[in-house]
Amino acid sequence: MQMLALVWGILAIFGFAIAFIPCLGSLNWINIPFALVGTVISLLARNTASPNSSGVATTALILNLIAVVIGFLRLKAGLFLF
Numbered sequence: 885m886q887m888l889a890l891v892w893g894i895l896a897i898f899g900f901a902i903a904f905i906p907c908l909g910s911l912n913w914i915n916i917p918f919a920l921v922g923t924v925i926s927l928l929a930r931n932t933a934s935p936n937s938s939g940v941a942t943t944a945l946i947l948n949l950i951a952v953v954i955g956f957l958r959l960k961a962g963l964f965l966f
Contacts, residue, residue, distance in 0.1 A: 885929040886940040892922035893947030900951040903958065912959040919951035 896919035903911040926948055930941035 885925070886933060886937075886944070889922065889926040889929040889944035890940050890947075892925055893919075893944040893951070896922050896951035897947050900955050903955060909958060909962045912955040912962075916952055916955050916959070919948045919955065922948040923952065 896915060899911060899915040899918065903909055903915055923945060926941055926945035930938050930945060933941055
């Protein structure tokens with residue numbers, strides 16, 4: 885489950901990076917819910933892992949949260965430009 889969360893986080897960051905390309909910022913409308921689901925999966929993986937092996941799930945959680953927060957800020961900034 886930790887590897888699923890990590891792959892999900894990497895895909896969320898990849899989608900976040902693509903959404904920074906001009907004219908593709910609306911991709912954040914899809915990427916933010918995708919990253920929120922990844923956050924839930926990361927939290928579940930982190931809670932079910934042993935304390936010594938929760939590093940992968942923590943990394944996935946951080947990646948997903950970065951994609952959510954900065955994607956939301958980018959989307960909010962884009963809405964105010966028009």
